[in-house]
Amino acid sequence: MVAGIFSIIMSKTNLKSLSKDEMFDFTVSHGLPRYRADQIIHRIYEKYASSIDEITEFSKELRKALEELAFISCIRIVKRLVSSDGTEKFLFSLDDGRLIESVLITDKNRLTLCISSQVGCALGCRFCRTGKLGLTRNLKSHEIVDQVIAVNRILAEPDVITSRAHLAKDKDGVFLPRKITNIVFMGMGEPLMNFDEVVEALWKIVIFTGISRRKITLSTAGILPKLPLLPQQAPEINLAVSLNATTEASRSGIMPVNRKYPLAALIGACEKFPLGPGRRITFEYIMIKGVNDTPGDARRLVKLLRGLRCKINLIPLNHDGPDGLRPSSEKNILEFQEILDLNKMTALIRRSKGGDISAACGQLASPQL
Template sequence: MSSITTSSPNLAASVSPLLGQSLAELTDWVQQQGQPAYRGKQLHEWLYQKGARSLSEISVFPKQWRAELAEVQIGRSTIHHRAPAPDGTVKFLLQLSDGQIIETVGIPSYSSHPAPHTLSRLTVCVSSQVGCPMACDFCATGKGGFLRNLATHEIVDQVLTVQEDFQQRVSNIVFMGMGEPLLNTDNVLAAVRCLNQDVGIGQRLITLSTVGIPGHIRRLAEHQLQVTLAVSLHASNQKLREQLIPSARRYPLETLLNECREYVQITGRRVTFEYILLAGLNDCPEHAIELANHLRGFQSHVNLIPYNPIQEVDYKRPDSRRIQSFVDALKAHHIAVSVRRSRGLQADAACGQLRASAISQDVPSGV
């Protein structure tokens, strides 16, 4: 990541957003401003632990210096809209500095110990792009097109926003929101570093989800991260995958699976394969058997995702009987499998759905 510079006499114009910078980079910056090195540690704490949204909030800084830094941007978004669901899930529309809107989701998990309804885990589903260029046929985000990559601070900000709203430390992060993370690899990897080293979230608790970009899974493997790689297959053969995922035409299924095998060899970590179940299309036992044949001898896990319907297409969610039949067929072929329990169905659960609704209906800002 490039360090912060202050070559321009206009300090605010010359400083990149501070969020996403490491302790060493922040320390270097405060020293460039003529401040002692320990101010860097103070700034780091206020950014990542106390969630400061402006430098004027940092009360341990000298008052005169805070006034001089008034226009320097930390890099926080504003909550444009907040949509809670009865199960506790909250979907946020966040407005970025250029006015673009992205989605992020806070997903709480509750346990009965030590007390009933205790919040035991808080997962954030983060976006990596404004929109998505992959145009998957079943995805609301893909229907909205692609605008730009998110910067590192815009990714990190999503986690801090959810953390503040829930008043609870985030424990898990999934890059399963808007966008294709491996088309924004540099900023995504910088965000993973920041979330791990600065925010304090273990790499093993971070999942990167990709539809598969030629060569990029191998590139990710070379970084030797401890994150979980989740590859969106959604089909058991090439023809069906091309129907659902247009980019699959340039990335044959067998080539993708071979790159995933390389990932396992290089990192020693298994790959999760995500598979959206679409009623009557890819949810038959024969599809499960076909999928199992691809994954035989593979250090992997299949995560089945019953479809969350969107208005733009008429794909349907399969019933529980068909879901269980698919699970049973995979287990019969010794494939590790789980079913993702849908959350927030009452709050436009499908990725990109709430944003699309907000843009079309001009949802007002605020809660």
């Protein structure tokens, strides 16, 4: 094999860009047994190797030969901010210098990473800072997955373990994991606008990182042509829909995408979305003062979602919402929730975390972008 490697002149392969089958093909086509592919996968996704030199199962000679053929790309951490509530925000630089953000939320025995699927976003939701940036480009699948690897690598560093020690046990004495357990596609970008790369990333996360598909949630503003394709092409993950309004006019007012893919059609697509046993669609409803928070809105929401297997997350807008938007009052939020409760809808009030480091919902917008 080694002689074979040296004799082949070709551009280098990014090992993180390969699926499992492609990794097998790559090793076999260079005369290596299949177990070498497993070793590479183990080093990259479980030991977070950032260079071929770290694949220590390989002899020095073999690593050198592999370096002639391949490399392991890595997004680079530029900044790590820690919120007073323990939420952490990571600013990453991509190979072309573009910047993206990921947010780590610690909650008892769950470590949830909120990841980005695009640099910026084209949809321009009024309540979202990412939407103000416009779209720069889609992320490649390995750049999406690399957010998980990079944060896991950081979490494994001894000084980070020490600095997180106060989070290591909850009040019941349960130890927190030191690896990401849950993933939400709720960072920068609309995942379904980058469909192929996101589907590939989902498969890589499930197959390579061992994170259960039940612990992965993709949130969409409702890109209707892609919604039915998701259960056909991606692993069976959880779906969240960013709803935020109960009439076409009010939704179009805060989410321009509604003019192209209207609310009524979105609800119709959700009704057809196949759900496995015990699965529900989560509807996210950002509560904005004077925009979508009246008792009438709550009653319309009940009508819209009646019969759907779903739950509703009521998310007060962050205080520094853009465009002069303000969060609903506590009283309105509680009244809204009560109407949903009385109508037997499952509705939880979700307070965004990480507001003091601009890591909360709708706040991801690196100034360097």
